[in-house]
Amino acid sequence: MIELFSIGHFSISLLGVTSALGMIIGLLLIQKEGERKRLDKDKLMDLGLYTVVFGILGARLGYIVFFDPVYYMENPMAVFRITQGGLSIQGAILVAGSFAFWFMKKKKMAVWKTADAIVPGVILGQAIGRVGCDVFGVPMSRNWPWGVMVGGELLHPAQLYEVALNFILFLIIWRRRQTAQFDGELFFIYVIGFAFNRFIVEFFRSNPLVIGSLSIAHVISLLIIVLGLLLLMFMRNKHNDQIEYTSEAGTLKNAMVYGIIALGFIVSVVFYYGIHFIYSR
Numbered sequence: 001m002i003e004l005f006s007i008g009h010f011s012i013s014l015l016g017v018t019s020a021l022g023m024i025i026g027l028l029l030i031q032k033e034g035e036r037k038r039l040d041k042d043k044l045m046d047l048g049l050y051t052v053v054f055g056i057l058g059a060r061l062g063y064i065v066f067f068d069p070v071y072y073m074e075n076p077m078a079v080f081r082i083t084q085g086g087l088s089i090q091g092a093i094l095v096a097g098s099f100a101f102w103f104m105k106k107k108k109m110a111v112w113k114t115a116d117a118i119v120p121g122v123i124l125g126q127a128i129g130r131v132g133c134d135v136f137g138v139p140m141s142r143n144w145p146w147g148v149m150v151g152g153e154l155l156h157p158a159q160l161y162e163v164a165l166n167f168i169l170f171l172i173i174w175r176r177r178q179t180a181q182f183d184g185e186l187f188f189i190y191v192i193g194f195a196f197n198r199f200i201v202e203f204f205r206s207n208p209l210v211i212g213s214l215s216i217a218h219v220i221s222l223l224i225i226v227l228g229l230l231l232l233m234f235m236r237n238k239h240n241d242q243i244e245y246t247s248e249a250g251t252l253k254n255a256m257v258y259g260i261i262a263l264g265f266i267v268s269v270v271f272y273y274g275i276h277f278i279y280s281r
Contacts, residue, residue, distance in 0.1 A: 002134055002279050013185035014094070014275060018132030023052055026125025033117040043107050047100060055096035062091010066216050067207070089126070089198065090220045093191075112184030119190035120173050127166035131268045133159045137204035146274055156204040159273055165197040167265050174257055182239030188232040207271075233275070 002014040027048045034044040063086040063087040064072045064079060070081055100118070104111045137156025140147045147154040172184050172193065180186055207215035214222075 002275065004130075013132070015132040015134065015193070017127040022125035022129035025128060026121035027052075029121035029124055030118050033120055034114075037113055037117050039114060039117060040109070043109055044117070045109075047103050047109070047114070048118070050103060051100045051118075052094045054099040055092040058095025059089065059092035059097060062088030064132055066091065066220065088217075090195075090217065090224070093194070110183070111184075115187035116177065116180065116183055116185070119128075119186050120170060120177065121278065123166055123170045123173060123190055123194065127163050127170060128264075128268075130159050130163050130166065131272055135159065135205065136259065137161070138206050147168040148273065150276075157272065158204045160269065161204060162197060162201045163268055163272075164265065165200065165227065166194070167261050169193040169197060171258065171261060173253065182235060184235050185232070188228050192225055192228040195221040195228065199225070 003011045004014055004017060005012055027045070028046050030044060031041065033154055034041060034098055060079070066088055068086075070121045100115075101111065103109075104114055123192030135158065136148065140154045143154060146157060146160075148157045149155075169190070173189055175188055176189060199218055202215055202221070205215075205217075207217055210216050210219060
């Protein structure tokens with residue numbers, strides 16, 4: 001990880017800063033969507049904060065279980081060395097999502113309506129947080145101008161690919177939220193869309209292959225996509241009434257949001273290449 005600075009034995013990494021920024025902006029947007037859907041603010045904030053914690057735990061657990069279980073069985077203390085890397089976004093989503101549904105049921109929250117309020121902030125936070133990730137892609141086959149030089153090799157900026165795809169998914173969800181046909185639709189669009197993004201980006205990353213040219217992350221993403229599509233079709237058939245949210249309070253104008261996201265991506269690109277240029281010297 002890129003260490004920005006340290007205070008005594010405590011170091012601040014680039015990934016930590018961008019992840020924290022993504023969490024803050026994501027939680028603010030979740031609160032905004034909660035107001036628009038007239039959800040309980042306190043319960044929604046509690047849900048958001050607890051889900052972040054379980055997401056971090058799930059990311060670590062997912063990496064241990066899915067990617068290198070033998071190593072961690074032989075070196076159990078390495079489980080706690082989270083600063084040395086080893087996080088799985090699929091694990092974060094599975095654990096955090098499971099906790100979130102349990103919490104919403106326990107607190108008697110409108111589960112699918114709340115899930116739809118959460119996912120715009122989640123995917124936006126993921127896009128921002130991914131900018132600081134230092135898991136680069138595989139070497140480029142030719143000298144493409146957007147490659148990033150690391151250790152004398154020109155690599156695919158896999159992080160930026162995922163940032164771009166996540167911003168696009170956010171815009172899809174943001175636009176669809178005005179015409180969603182049932183509560184839960186946005187949630188399943190997020191699940192399917194994010195798994196699709198991970199499936200695409202994984203072709204540019206180096207992970208152990210399990211089936212032909214597919215890695216374990218590919219397989220997990222495919223399973224999530226199939227399950228998500230089946231549940232989306234089930235929910236769509238179950239709910240036929242159109243739900244309109246456009247008149248609710250707190251709606252941000254689409255043109256403004258599109259402009260902010262475009263600017264955000266430009267800033268992300270400039271920051272990404274700038275920080276890696278500085279720390280590669």
